[in-house]
Amino acid sequence: MIDVDIAVIGSGSGNSLVTDELADRRFAIIEGGDVFGGTCLNVGCIPTKMYVHVAEVATMVREGGRLGVDATLDRVRFTDVRDRVFAGRIDQIAAAGEVYRRDDESLELLRGHARFTGPRTLRVDLRDGGTEEVRAGQVVIATGSRASIPEEIAVAARREGITLHTSDTVMRLPEQPARMLVVGGGFIAAEMAHIFSAFGTRVTIAARGGALLRHLDDELVEVFTARAREQWDVRTSTTVTDLHRDEGGITATLSDGSHAEVDVVLVATGRAPSTSDLGLDVAGVDVHEDGRVVVDAHGRTTADGVWSLGDASSPFQLKHVANHEARVVAHNLAHPQDLQAFDHGSVPEAVFTHPQIATVGLTESQAVAAGVDVVTKVQKYGDTAYGWAMEDTTSVCKVVADRRTGRLVGGHLVGPEASTLVQPLIQMMAFDQPVSQMVRGQYWIHPALTEVVENALLGLDLNPVEDHIEYPHPD
Ligand SMILES: Cc1cc2nc3c(=O)[nH]c(=O)nc-3n(C[C@H](O)[C@H](O)[C@H](O)COP(=O)(O)OP(=O)(O)OC[C@H]3O[C@@H](n4cnc5c(N)ncnc54)[C@H](O)[C@@H]3O)c2cc1C
Numbered sequence: 001m002i003d004v005d006i007a008v009i010g011s012g013s014g015n016s017l018v019t020d021e022l023a024d025r026r027f028a029i030i031e032g033g034d035v036f037g038g039t040c041l042n043v044g045c046i047p048t049k050m051y052v053h054v055a056e057v058a059t060m061v062r063e064g065g066r067l068g069v070d071a072t073l074d075r076v077r078f079t080d081v082r083d084r085v086f087a088g089r090i091d092q093i094a095a096a097g098e099v100y101r102r103d104d105e106s107l108e109l110l111r112g113h114a115r116f117t118g119p120r121t122l123r124v125d126l127r128d129g130g131t132e133e134v135r136a137g138q139v140v141i142a143t144g145s146r147a148s149i150p151e152e153i154a155v156a157a158r159r160e161g162i163t164l165h166t167s168d169t170v171m172r173l174p175e176q177p178a179r180m181l182v183v184g185g186g187f188i189a190a191e192m193a194h195i196f197s198a199f200g201t202r203v204t205i206a207a208r209g210g211a212l213l214r215h216l217d218d219e220l221v222e223v224f225t226a227r228a229r230e231q232w233d234v235r236t237s238t239t240v241t242d243l244h245r246d247e248g249g250i251t252a253t254l255s256d257g258s259h260a261e262v263d264v265v266l267v268a269t270g271r272a273p274s275t276s277d278l279g280l281d282v283a284g285v286d287v288h289e290d291g292r293v294v295v296d297a298h299g300r301t302t303a304d305g306v307w308s309l310g311d312a313s314s315p316f317q318l319k320h321v322a323n324h325e326a327r328v329v330a331h332n333l334a335h336p337q338d339l340q341a342f343d344h345g346s347v348p349e350a351v352f353t354h355p356q357i358a359t360v361g362l363t364e365s366q367a368v369a370a371g372v373d374v375v376t377k378v379q380k381y382g383d384t385a386y387g388w389a390m391e392d393t394t395s396v397c398k399v400v401a402d403r404r405t406g407r408l409v410g411g412h413l414v415g416p417e418a419s420t421l422v423q424p425l426i427q428m429m430a431f432d433q434p435v436s437q438m439v440r441g442q443y444w445i446h447p448a449l450t451e452v453v454e455n456a457l458l459g460l461d462l463n464p465v466e467d468h469i470e471y472p473h474p475d
């Protein structure tokens, strides 16, 4: 039996709970996966963006001719990229992170699957064999999420002896596939389709919805889905009903009656919180219908002394949100009399595709539904100096504001550098800055691409400043 002050299950964002403020507490960090450090580092944000960057370079070469730069792409050396990313970088960081914790005598690192056996007591099935009991003053559930595979696809794959890939495995394929079926129409489907098609794989997407990335503002959905159709074989409003393996590869049958002949199937149909095998009922920890741990604004679960953060409990499966929640929970563990709350207002996100996407706040239809006196402006990149220099014809920045308050309620970009250009919009919303102040209270460099954002804001038909209704700033 190991007795600690704080037991953390999961070494992703949970690993950052060991802060200076908690230096006097004894921690146990329990990690059950093959590698240390969680999703973002090992199979998520970081390796995908290392692949995305390569995809961007390849795309730039391919598209240079449009601007008078004739270049040909010989090939992307998939296995070299893979080995540089994983063997050369990621795997070493993960291993070093594990050694750092193992060498730290002030904490216990346990490598194995944790499960509650009672209030704040855990049994860890160690990866090397055997079990360990852990009793803790406080427990933090930071177990993340895992790819969910629709049952009918799993059944067909099993019957045919087909290996289904998820984002966990597809970046480590032994060789680049010539043809790939991507099932799903969300973040991972879009980013992986971009990566593999830029690398030279022929990509077919089977998306259940009528468009890709449907949670976005309609304007972006339309632009992105149209651009996606130019790059990939996009089949919308369809699901995979069957898979067959033959000499030529894999034949997928779709619900619209069409077929796709491919070499690899990537399933990207969402991720479920990793909470089903934690014995949460024994611990008195309630979960939502979708499996997320129920937490209050401070990260407390329904069980005394048990906390949760990140994909295991958050409504957002995003690393910047998991990091924020970890900072809040770390503070709250150190200062139980002065609890901080999660800030889930205006959470931004970006999809690293071609074109790139970034968004914050409400879509136009959400703003209308929320009773906002909606005013919008759609600014084309091509109508600003740098966008014009790029000969851009499809990219836009759409801003959604409240006419009465003069405040932005949403910002949406699809186009080059979207994930960077969105930052002033995030800032405005976070600090409740009026559009008038943001747009005319500072210089905007000419002719930088940020003029897309400046012009979008300038184009909003807001009430005069003196008529703005002032609401107290939400602290
Ligand atoms: C392909 C992909 C790309 C992504 N790209 C981005 C991006 O660009 N930007 C962004 O913001 N977000 C991105 N995300 C989402 C982001 O990775 C997650 O939101 C984030 O990593 C969640 O962190 P976490 O700490 O909650 O969970 P994780 O990092 O998943 O950590 C949970 C850990 O708990 C361990 N664990 C689970 N159950 C147990 C148990 N019972 N016992 C012991 N250990 C256990 C797991 O092995 C895991 O290591 C991406 C995700 C994926 C899959």
Ligand SMILES: NC(=O)c1ccc[n+]([C@@H]2O[C@H](COP(=O)([O-])OP(=O)(O)OC[C@H]3O[C@@H](n4cnc5c(N)ncnc54)[C@H](O)[C@@H]3O)[C@@H](O)[C@H]2O)c1
Binding pocket: 150, 183, 184, 185, 186, 187, 188, 189, 191, 206, 207, 208, 209, 213, 214, 238, 239, 240, 268, 269, 270, 271, 316, 317, 318, 349, 350, 351, 352
């Ligand atoms: N750049 C980023 O920030 C980034 C990148 C990758 C992943 N992520 C995070 O990871 C999460 C998981 O990503 P994801 O793409 O797996 O999930 P997602 O929720 O973004 O998309 C899932 C998609 O699969 C579709 N789908 C579900 N069941 C289906 C079926 N049976 N057949 C066909 N389509 C089906 C859904 O309609 C949806 O389009 C994201 O929600 C996001 O929060 C973030």
